[in-house]
Amino acid sequence: MKTVITSTGDKVNSLFDLRFGRAEWFCVYNDETGDINFINNDNKDAQGGAGTKTAEKMVELGVTKVISGDFGPKAKDLLDKFKIQMVILKDDSTIIEEIISKLK
Amino acid sequence: MESYKIAVASGKGGTGKTSVSVSLCHYLRECTDKDITLADCDVEEPNDKIFFSSAALQNSCSIVRSVASINNNRCTYCRQCVEYCEFNAIVVIPSAQYAEINSSLCHSCGACIVACKYDAVYEEPEIIGEVNNYSISDNILLAEGVLKIGSTMQTAVIRDLKSRVCNNKGIVVLDSPPGTSCPFVETVSDADYVVLATEPTPFGLHDLKLAVEVLKQLNVDFGVIVNKSGIGTNDVYDYLNRENVELIGEIPFIKEYAGNYAKGELTSNIPEIIDSSYRDITDRLIQHLYIEKESLSR
Numbered sequence A: 001m002k003t004v005i006t007s008t009g010d011k012v013n014s015l016f017d018l019r020f021g022r023a024e025w026f027c028v029y030n031d032e033t034g035d036i037n038f039i040n041n042d043n044k045d046a047q048g049g050a051g052t053k054t055a056e057k058m059v060e061l062g063v064t065k066v067i068s069g070d071f072g073p074k075a076k077d078l079l080d081k082f083k084i085q086m087v088i089l090k091d092d093s094t095i096i097e098e099i100i101s102k103l104k
Numbered sequence B: 001m002e003s004y005k006i007a008v009a010s011g012k013g014g015t016g017k018t019s020v021s022v023s024l025c026h027y028l029r030e031c032t033d034k035d036i037t038l039a040d041c042d043v044e045e046p047n048d049k050i051f052f053s054s055a056a057l058q059n060s061c062s063i064v065r066s067v068a069s070i071n072n073n074r075c076t077y078c079r080q081c082v083e084y085c086e087f088n089a090i091v092v093i094p095s096a097q098y099a100e101i102n103s104s105l106c107h108s109c110g111a112c113i114v115a116c117k118y119d120a121v122y123e124e125p126e127i128i129g130e131v132n133n134y135s136i137s138d139n140i141l142l143a144e145g146v147l148k149i150g151s152t153m154q155t156a157v158i159r160d161l162k163s164r165v166c167n168n169k170g171i172v173v174l175d176s177p178p179g180t181s182c183p184f185v186e187t188v189s190d191a192d193y194v195v196l197a198t199e200p201t202p203f204g205l206h207d208l209k210l211a212v213e214v215l216k217q218l219n220v221d222f223g224v225i226v227n228k229s230g231i232g233t234n235d236v237y238d239y240l241n242r243e244n245v246e247l248i249g250e251i252p253f254i255k256e257y258a259g260n261y262a263k264g265e266l267t268s269n270i271p272e273i274i275d276s277s278y279r280d281i282t283d284r285l286i287q288h289l290y291i292e293k294e295s296l297s298r
Helices: A050-061 A073-081 A096-103 B017-031 B080-084 B111-115 B154-165 B182-188 B202-218 B235-243 B255-262 B272-288
Strands: A002-007 A025-030 A036-040 A065-068 A085-088 B003-009 B036-040 B056-070 B090-093 B098-101 B121-137 B140-147 B170-175 B193-198 B222-229 B247-252
Touching: A002 A050, A002 A096, A025 A096, A050 A073, A050 B090, B003 B017, B003 B182, B017 B036, B017 B170, B017 B193, B017 B222, B017 B272, B036 B154, B056 B098, B056 B154, B080 B090, B080 B111, B111 B121, B121 B154, B140 B154, B154 B182, B182 B202, B193 B202, B193 B272, B202 B222, B202 B235, B222 B235, B222 B272, B247 B272
Parallel strands: A002 A065, A065 A085, B003 B170, B003 B193, B036 B140, B036 B170, B193 B222, B222 B247
Antiparallel strands: A002 A025, A025 A036, B056 B121, B090 B098, B121 B140
16 A cells, blocks of 8 residues: 655655645655655646646555645545545654654 | 726725725716726625615626536547646546546636547536626716636636726726736736825835836836825835836825725715815826816816
């Protein structure tokens, strides 16, 4: 099962990014294989619809859980439709590694 | 018969666009024999009507736009429409056989319809607001644009409202929405003259500067009314001097007048000093619009 964690950088010691649609990076963590990889967010500077496009990306990636600071209404609708669990975390001082360790 | 368009705008909200618009209509009717149309372009919060107790609704019509939609039976999930859409309004997920257009992001540009080779994209009408026409008196009309709650198509509503009033003979006063973004630009861009209402405060000046910059780029003739003069600082006057912007007039801050405004009584019991300010302002505007006052007030 794949989980996406929004991240400010492309390393496991990068800080968690509170933004969903406009996050800098996405950390994709696979809890079956333990694989961790980072994907750049192409939509972070979109004029509009960043949340929708990012939700679309999540479906394409086949993730079952997304951890971010919050989710806008349009992103939430799409994630709900594909039964992707949304986890809201308000702590922007935490790093990606800490979040992954809690998922294990 | 020619028509003249005066837009009343500001950068900052609460500087007096509505009270200036309503007052200008009142004085333009007194000082000319032109018919007056007041177009309330502040479509998110139209409130000019409040100041006319005699306003009688003549008619009301819906404003409709086309929104793109996808027929899933025809869609091949090729994503060509997604590539064409500048507004990220289209979600197509081939692996999930999913295609949808988000109507709140759609700008009705029609690019997706051109993009689709399979005839899967079509347009549907969507109501985005309405225009209400009120008669105020024999020679004043009020046309009010109202954006449907939840819609973000302010400019489309303003454009529709303007297309209905721009050929009205006489003088059309356009009460602009606040700010300096698209709804403001849509309202003022083809005006014959723009009146910027400001207040002599740091916030008023900050946003006035933004509005002036936009109007310079739009190449529209404009001047400034300092509303609530006597409060705040002199910085706005220094700025107008420095930038060589015309000061059309000042409306002093008088508590009694503010009280009248709060009661919705802008055009009765006007304090003398404010009355004479508005008469001077109206004279200047008439000159700006090249209306020969004498030939009108036979």
